[in-house]
Amino acid sequence: MTMENARMLPLLPFPLTICGIDELPEHAEAGVSHVLTIIDPDWPDPEHFRAFKPHKRTIWRFHDIVNEHDGQQHPTERNVRAILDYGTALQDEAVAHLLVHCHMGISRSTATAAILMAQHNPGREAEAFAHLAGIRPQAWPNSRMIGMADRLLDRGGALVAAMRDLHKVQVRALKPEMVNYLRTSERGAEVPKDE
Template structure:
């Protein structure tokens, strides 16, 4: 089953139509989390969409990435996982990339990154989340390099929010 990415406003529709096994919500700490619509596995992470440390803001941290990795460790992939942030552009795309890399340790990170780019031209994965995941998964900078190679997507203030999309949860391992 796929990893589905969407903005906050589309979460109820995605729950209703795609019936995810679990949900990962990545929102500013002051933003209310959506109702999980009967989905019992819901990871709620409060962080700002920033790549550097700023006073009064909570950056993505290693504990956030570890929580995601633990949360998906027992996912059987029988049903999709839904990942969302406010706009479906940065935190959620970085987290979807993290999940795909974690579940596919023998797959080239660039293949997963380009799959993400083809699925969402607006994706602009949060570089801090990617770097933290790169370290947590011992990828030696390859995740960071792969995301850098696909380039920036469109900023939320240009498009408002991204269209929902999905990427595979399983890839063919390189020979």
């Protein structure tokens, strides 16, 4: 198989949807077989899944932060290992459609989706983030999660570099007030300095 042909192979063997909590009702009839829910530790479980057909659901609870803060549960290596274990387990399951969601469908869910796409596709990290941007244009993956995945998958910085390239594209597309907000928030280190 040539490299060109290999590049045409899908990153995941099933459809992937990413969304926020408010968008969940839009996907109730989409044939979702597996759901990953990533929400804050104290957030109530979304009730939207009552309208979904039977599916297998996994729930993880941690905050969308990249630095440690008192009273908040940051993503840990244990959380990222759970994502990787989940991706490995999916290889042995009949997955018709995977839906990954967090509160807004912007950070934790997009980081998780990128990790799942890159996990079994070494050398295709940039493709994973390009595909991510195609299916979730507002994606701004959590850099803490991506950094840990890069180390655990032994990608030598390729995952982090691909995420940074996506962040560069996203900064150009964002409204200036959003860029300023990001720069002054705890996520400021994720904003490219030259943009």
